[in-house]
Amino acid sequence: xxxxxxxxxxxxxxxxxxxxxxxxxxxxxxxxxxxxxxxxxxxxxxxxxxxxxxxxxxxxxxxxxxxxxxxxxxxxxxxxxxxxxxxxxxxxxxxxxxxxxxxxxxxxxxx
Amino acid sequence: xxxxxxxxxxxxxxxxxxxxxxxxxxxxxxxxxxxxxxxxxxxxxxxxxxxxxxxxxxxxxxxxxxxxxxxxxxxxxxxxxxxxxxxxxxxxxxxxxxxxxxxxxxxxxxxxxxxx
Numbered sequence: 001x002x003x004x005x006x007x008x009x010x011x012x013x014x015x016x017x018x019x020x021x022x023x024x025x026x027x028x029x030x031x032x033x034x035x036x037x038x039x040x041x042x043x044x045x046x047x048x049x050x051x052x053x054x055x056x057x058x059x060x061x062x063x064x065x066x067x068x069x070x071x072x073x074x075x076x077x078x079x080x081x082x083x084x085x086x087x088x089x090x091x092x093x094x095x096x097x098x099x100x101x102x103x104x105x106x107x108x109x110x111x
Numbered sequence: 112x113x114x115x116x117x118x119x120x121x122x123x124x125x126x127x128x129x130x131x132x133x134x135x136x137x138x139x140x141x142x143x144x145x146x147x148x149x150x151x152x153x154x155x156x157x158x159x160x161x162x163x164x165x166x167x168x169x170x171x172x173x174x175x176x177x178x179x180x181x182x183x184x185x186x187x188x189x190x191x192x193x194x195x196x197x198x199x200x201x202x203x204x205x206x207x208x209x210x211x212x213x214x215x216x217x218x219x220x221x222x223x224x225x226x227x
Contacts (some may be wrong), residue, residue: 044204099206
């Protein structure tokens, strides 16, 4: 069964610190991997998309890496800000072209 | 960028009634749309894949007669929750994939359904 796991479920970090969110998946035969942000009661905002042939993608203070062989991806957030507080979801497109979502990490940046 | 809208953003209904949720791609045509359900503090679970002009493909465990999906045009898909019950209360999110070959899905803002 293709599964996506995110640990920890919740994380609190003081403002200004760098942080890493983790995502692991059970099947290395992925098509791509995406990181999303979800604010409470809202839809999803796409942050970064990494194709299976890529190792990382960067957008501003965000950097996402992909290691297919180990079945892991990380989302690095530099110089965290209170506005970064949200739930971050990792989603993997496996060969069947369906997105499988992780359970998310609820991030709180403490001012 | 590609924008997907949903209507309504929230709805409250009585048990036994039916509710229709619309998903529109505003600035692109989408041959494929997806419907997800998210229960509180849980992740998104794919309910069905909606293809324009054909029947939807439902995920295992999702009742097709209860969750009616219609994708009548390249910019509109609808999800109708029939004979809604309190356990159907959830956050329903749609997404659309552009036919241009892009890999990403564009997500709508979601619809909060509360069944009393």
